Amino acid sequence: MSDVFRFFRAASILLMGVLVAALFFCPVPAWAMDLKTFTLSNGLQGIVIENHRLPMVTHMVWYRVGSADELPGRSGIAHLLEHMMFKGKREPFAEEFSRVISHNGGSDNAFTSYDTTGYYQTIAADRLELVMQLEAGRMHALAFSPTDFQTEHEVVREERRMSIDTMPKALLIERLQATLWGIHPYRNPIIGWDHELKSLKQEDIVAFHALWYAPNNAFVIVAGDVTVDQVRRLAEKHYGVLPARAVPERLRPPPLTPRADAVIEMRHPEVRQPLWSRVYIAPGHHHPMERTSHPYAAHVLSELLGSGSSSRLYQSLVVDKKLAVDVQSDYDGLFALYASPRGEGEMPDMVEAIETELKRFLEKGVSAEEVAYAKSCLHAERIYHGDSLSGNAWEVGMSVSSGQTPNDVAAWPERSGRADLQGKPACERRPAGHVARNAVKPLHPSRRQVRKTQQRNAPKTWGAGSIWKKG
Incomplete structure (x- = not known):
């Protein structure tokens, strides 16, 4: 081993030690976000994370509805609706959602969980208004045809066959969820049971969208090269014109008793x-x-x-x-x-x-040393995860969608630091x-x-x- 190599290895170890110590003992959290919020008159909440390193933005719409909000016997609706949101053309655009995003240099995707459904794009900052216009359009109404539904319905059923029915680990997890949660809706797979997924109709998807996809049941996160005033102005223009609607109460039964292993x-x-x-x-x-x-x-x-x-x-x-x-x-x-x-x-x-x-x-x-080291690793992981536009947006979105507030997100370093x-x-x-x-x-x-x-x-x-x- 050369002397130069030994020097750089020793220097790297020393630097890592200094960084870990700084992460744990620094009185001001190094990962702190520039987090600002606003709420429109129709109830839609906006969260802005200013980051001016690049002329880019990540835009996310989170709906407070997921597979656990489906009616008994109708599993799979939330995830199938997520797919259908990308289908159809809306004026004044001549292409479907993802093609418009792609042709403007951006990328997009979506996800469904038990308690939330989200749609997100990363694109140049000067295209933020375009993204909001597109998202507001599909928040307001669906645009897919019966042919679109038939095609995507089969796509989702094939997704289940490929990701669950032919995967031993996924089959075991599916059975464990059903056993662990009992009567709680978390017992159902997010993608749905195949016999229930097969029975879903186009009108089921339209009704689920009309029931849950309202501005007062959503929040928008924008992270990147923007200011809160810019985002609020664009949100008022595109999301603010959508009317609030009554949304059903979300039902979550308590855990079963007594303890059952x-x-x-x-x-x-x-x-x-x-x-x-x-x-x-x-x-x-x-x-x-x-x-x-x-x-x-x-x-x-x-x-x-x-x-x-x-x-x-x-x-x-x-x-x-x-x-x-x-x-x-x-x-x-x-x-x-x-x-x-x-x-x-x-x-x-x-x-x-x-x-x-x-x-x-x-x-x-x-020991106190073990706890201190574990906390420093968690803090470092949070910093590395947040070293991107989408990383911080995901962190905030996951926290808010699970019932926390932006203040809870900001308090994470202090609360985790005093965990006992x-x-x-x-x-x-x-x-x-x-x-x-x-x-x-x-x-x-x-x-x-x-x-x-x-x-x-x-x-x-x-x-x-x-x-x-x-x-």
Whole structure:
């Protein structure tokens, strides 16, 4: 190793240490956004994140409706409507939505979740009015033809076949959701059950749009080279002319009681790497009583237990005991642990080792240094994620759509900085009446496939509020 290489490696390590220390001890959060808000007379909320580094903007419309708002037996409407919003031509444009955006140098997409549906574009700042004109048009009315519906209906059914029906992990998650949530609408897949999706009609989509897609049931986020005055003026011109409408009350039943633990086990010939996970319904940002404490501690707990190769579970199971090829944890409304054993025969030993590590955590707690390091990693991740126009817009949109306010977003560094992990973790220190349920889901190769296992990375983390079906 050359002296020059040694010098740069030492300098890099020193710089990283300085940056991590700065992230944690800096009294003013380095990631702070220039966040401003306004509300139009028809109820539409506007959120502006000024960022003048590039002459670009990200524009997002978030509707407070998702798959959990569908009527029983009509699953899949919210996601199918998302697809249909891109169909048809609106005056004065001679092309469909995405072609207009593309021909003006921009990009666009959309997503559907349990509680929200969103549409977004990134484009030159001087095209912001064009985007608002297009979005206001499809907020006001749909423009697709019966032929458009028939084509896109089959496209969505094929999407389900490709992304769920032929994917063992997706099939297992679908069954786990149904078991975990009981009668709660989160039990249904966002894309819909195929037999219900098949029965949807064009009039169902039109009625769902008319019921939920109103300016007073939406908020707009614009991030980029704009000012709040510019955005407010354009929003008044295009969104402000749309009338407010009565919107149904959103119904969310409480968690089931008493506590009920479930184990779901699945074998499939396409599985090469066994997978184990444990998932808890945990306190979330959407619960007002819990918004300022429990979720922040849960984020820190997840970072400490299973985020990256330096986490407790990874070091214990992968590095020291060599029982697993990967271990992860995740928190986003659900608290989840994931692990893949080195071989199917090592699954029981791996699970026992996880239980031992969790018991040790509950009995002995964690050091102040471990908590400080986990918090600094979370803060660094937030900074890196926000180092783009769309990153900050997504962060704010996800927070506001889950029941938080822009003030809650601004308070994130301070609240996460004082999160306490002494004693039981956040998902166990829940207020009376909030019952956590958990489900364990081992996924195995079929019997005839056991000897052909190959090491693969564990799946991407998922949770209630973070399963997205993008169009």
